[in-house]
Amino acid sequence: MRVVLSTYGSRGSVEPIAGLAVQLRELGAEVRVCAPPDEEFADLLAGVGVPLVPTGRPVRPLVTSVTPGSAVGLAQRAAELMAAQFDTVAAAAEGCDALVATGPLPATAGARSVAEKLGIRYVHVSHQPAVLPSPYRRPPARRGQPLPPDVTDNRVLWDLDAQIANAMFGEELNTQRASVGLPPVDNVRDYAFTDRPWLATDPTLDPWQPTDLDVVQTGAWILTDERPLPAELMAFLDAGELPVYVGFGSMPMGSLKDVARVAVEAIRAQGRRVLVSRGWADLGLIDDQDDCFVVGEVNQQALFRRVAAVVHHGSAGTTTTATRAGVPQVVVPQGADQPYWGGRVAELGIGAAHNGPTPTFESLSAALRTALTPETRARATAVAGTIRTDGSTVAAKLLLDTVSRERPPVPA
Incomplete structure (x- = not known):
């Protein structure tokens, strides 16, 4: 079985994906990771023997040069990141059985489109709960798009968040989809998340309360670090x-x-x-x-x-x-x-x-x-003593079992 993992972000986004990759490989899957081309991420993945497919621009110079909270240049960065999914990630996913994606919404919406075009299993993963729609908390504000402070109904705010996401990323996503023969989507956020997203967090640290989403909480994806201290x-x-x-x-x-x-x-x-x-x-x-x-x-x-x-x-x-x-x-x-x-x-x-x-x-x-x-x-x-250490193993087994069940039977 072949799996491609797509992520974009800092080490907190890349290291859990590396943890999943290691477990998938131990279960016999062929794995490749699409991630930013920063040297530290290349070293991290090389250290565990997982191939890196460089995707998008390096993250560190971007993070350290952008004013925190600023939306300046956001549209261009989002378009570049989305295009990388339709280009680099799509090429890496050719012949694969599943695509697992995490990261900013432009990346995951593009990744699901790639999986849809290729006809392969797609899984959206979040490494924190704040972005998943829930009546128990307000959505986080998107860059340059503050939420109205006088609105207290969280369901209303999450509906507004979906509208904001469409306004920010919908046109670019549908342009990219049209270029590969896919129909438009009318809700970028929910399309990217699916109705069964995975949540890779520990249930003691992050006790997920049931919502309309069928969230699968696997436990945190931990990459064991055996390096000695200097x-x-x-x-x-x-x-x-x-x-x-x-x-x-x-x-x-x-x-x-x-x-x-x-x-x-x-x-x-x-x-x-x-x-x-x-x-x-x-x-x-x-x-x-x-x-x-x-x-x-x-x-x-x-x-x-x-x-x-x-x-x-x-x-x-x-x-x-x-x-x-x-x-x-x-x-x-x-x-x-x-x-x-x-x-x-x-x-x-x-x-x-x-x-x-x-x-x-x-x-x-x-x-x-x-x-x-x-x-x-x-x-x-x-x-x-209550923190789980098997999250990446749980996720790897779940992914492979799910894909195996969905595969058509081999003719006798």
Whole structure:
């Protein structure tokens, strides 16, 4: 069986797809991944022996050059991303039995169109719940398209979100579809999601409440990381008490301009050493004192087990990794689904959710005092034991079983 996996986004989008790819391959499937051509993603996939089909423009320079929340250039980027599905992904999917897609709506709508044209199984996957229509929460605002603050009926807002998505992406999608002989669609969002989307999140961290959608929650797709920690980092860890980790992943500089200074000062005030992760914002040390250490891309699965707390932006991937490690968290959300994950961390009692994206010494100190209590550490340890680790295996088996059932019988 041959499967193509399509994604577009930062590491939080690519790494789970790599986790699924590994499990599919172990079950005997031939797999290829269509993902951005960033060097770190190519290295990630090469490290697990999965072929990369470079798709679209590199993500990191795009993320770090676009003003957060700005819609400038969005139409062009969406058109390019959609065209890549009809071109690169379509070519990669030739002869395949299934196409699994995740990422921005222009990408997944294009991917489903490709699967429709080729007559193969299509699965839409979300790695966070905020984008899936639900009467229990407001839809996230799309770039440049704020939702009316006076409307409180979530069902009305989700209907409006579908209309906004059509206005933003419908014409381009239907132009691309017409070019390959497909009829137009009148609801881009629901077409891309299908009526049975998959949700690759952990049910403890993200307890999905039933809706009109037949959502299949598989558990988070985790790619096991067996890389050793660098010798210099190990020496720092071994030289004193557990430090506090500060990292914001692929978040651009934006409101993070002063976060390293604020974090170091607030963590020191708690009597703790500091680990600063550079990330895409290129954070660094604020002085040359030996109680601080800076790291680049590193095995977080191993590192988080060696720290007192993790201060981070609240992406689905980092939140899941920290929760699995049993380490208290402070979530400083920068946007998108991150406030949701911060809320879940606070509700579970495994850390604190900072109010807003820009911490001050006082606000971060208060959050750290909550995270660094013995009670929070004990609760984080307890919750860690409930986090599933088999999500990618569940998804791989489900996909292969579904495709096998749908295949026509082989003539005798």
